[in-house]
Amino acid sequence: MRVLFILDQVDYEPQGIMQLSSVLKAAGHEVALAVATLEDPVAVAQRFRPQILAYSVITGSQRYYLDLNRRIRDAVAAFSVFGGPHATFFPEMVAEPGVDGICIGEGEEAMLALCRNLQPDGTLARTDLPNWHFSIDGEIIRNQVGPYVDLATVPSPDYALIYDKDPVAGQSKIKHFIAGRGCPYGCTYCFNHALVAIYRGKGKHVRLRPASDVVDDVVAVRDRYPLEFVVFVDDTFILDREWLAEFAADYRLRVGLPFFCNVRANLVTEELVGVLRAAGCHSVSMGIESGNSEIRNNLLNRNLSQEQILQAARLIRAGGLRFTSTNMIGLPGTTIEHDLETLDLNIAARPDYAHVFIFQPYPRTKLGQYALDNDMLDGTFDDIGVRAWDATILRFPPEHKRALTNLQRLFALGVEWPALRPLLVRLLHLPGNPVYWLLNKLWKGYAIKQRVHPVPMSLADLLRTTWRFMRIKS
Secondary structure, eight states: OEEEEEESOOSSOOHHHHHHHHHHHHTTOEEEEEETTTSOHHHHHHHHOOSEEEEEOOTTSHHHHHHHHHHHHHHSOOEEEEESHHHHHOGGGGGSTTOOEEEOSOOHHHHHHHHHHBOTTSOBSOOOOTTEEEEETTEEEEOOOOOOOOGGGSOOOOHHHHHTTOHHHHHOSEEEEOOEEOOSOOOTTSSHHHHHHHTTTSSOSSEEOOHHHHHHHHHHHHHHSOOSEEEEOOSOTTSOHHHHHHHHHHHHHHTOOOEEEEEOGGGOOHHHHHHHHHHTEEEEEEEEEOSSHHIIIIISOOOOOHHHHHHHHHHHHHTTOEEEEEEEESOTTOOHHHHHHHHHHHHHHOOSEEEEEEOOOOTTSHHHHHHHHTTOBSSOGGGOOSSSSSOOOBOOOHHHHHHHHHHHHHHHHHHHOGGGHHHHHHHTTSOOOHHHHHHHHHHHHHHIIIIISOOOOOHHHHHHHHHHHHHOOO
16 A cells, blocks of 8 residues: 655654554555655655555644645545544544545554555445544544554654655754653643543553663664754653663663753652753753643643742752743733733743743643633634744734733743843733844744754754744744
């Protein structure tokens, strides 16, 4: 079976597509990738003649991929399937024109089953395939999900699929890896609780790949491609202390490169910071999200106290690690004064860079549903963009929306230089200014490059990174 995955662009390595590719290739199927920023996907499809067109979709990108799929389908006859977060949590898209199937949840076994059952004429030998919703001759067929994937049984992701296709990603000295799947926490703005509900009774939600397999992947990539800094993109890298200790010892021995990972304040201890530091960890990211305790714990269900956040920040700094924070502003029912509390908590925590996003009410999340149920949306879910900070679709007065946009662009500057806070507050209510955007981008670029992911760059590296920066939507 010939499967063509299609991306609009390579922002960061698409972990799901790389894993699906390796599984399919191991089963004897042909896999190709088309990247729209590098080539015409229609021309690629005409050359490759795929039997399956496959798209991984996040909310905000669905209209782009649906339109692109219709263009490709005008040129080639293929079975079109969609997966990823939007398809999983917005399964109604199976009824969109040109969509033959959507994959709910994890796709490894589902894609193999589809390849086994798709016949040469484009029809299915069976339609009762776990994880699939199909649209066949106007009839919608919905199947339940199968068990969670056993991560110990899947081959290493197909890194070459991306690195050999995209020269920017391939030559970057910073590369991204993932060690496991699942999160035990139920933050209301996240899809995690909805995924748990979909898979209830289907196995263990939080799973880690064997530590040695993760290290093997890093070694294999380092041996073939430029690599000087490793980024682990797991939601929370430090959930299993025994696994982490095994990983740390093996990584230090066989890799020895600096790395970045995500942590959670309630899990940070002096001992844990020491383990990370000894393994080679250079920097971490920690979610603060809101400086108001009631919003953070009752609205967002973070279950973190201000004292835990500040103590974790102190331990991280004392242990010699750099750290960034993640935050949200423009949450349902909140005010700019609440958002300034978030600024103040970040000032107290002193991150090396403070990321801040304007809240997006994603479909099927508890907080997204809360906003919908309480008539807080100024538009529909289709109005959510790919970028998580340019605008809000919540119903705020125009002056509030303007203040949110300005705060998002000035937030990190206020955290780094607290003396600017009075000026920042005054600037929030003035008309938007492209200078704010430029200052934010320049400071972010400097802080990430010099503090968080410090990698020496040649002129060629700088040009490649600048090109990626110009392409990335977020």
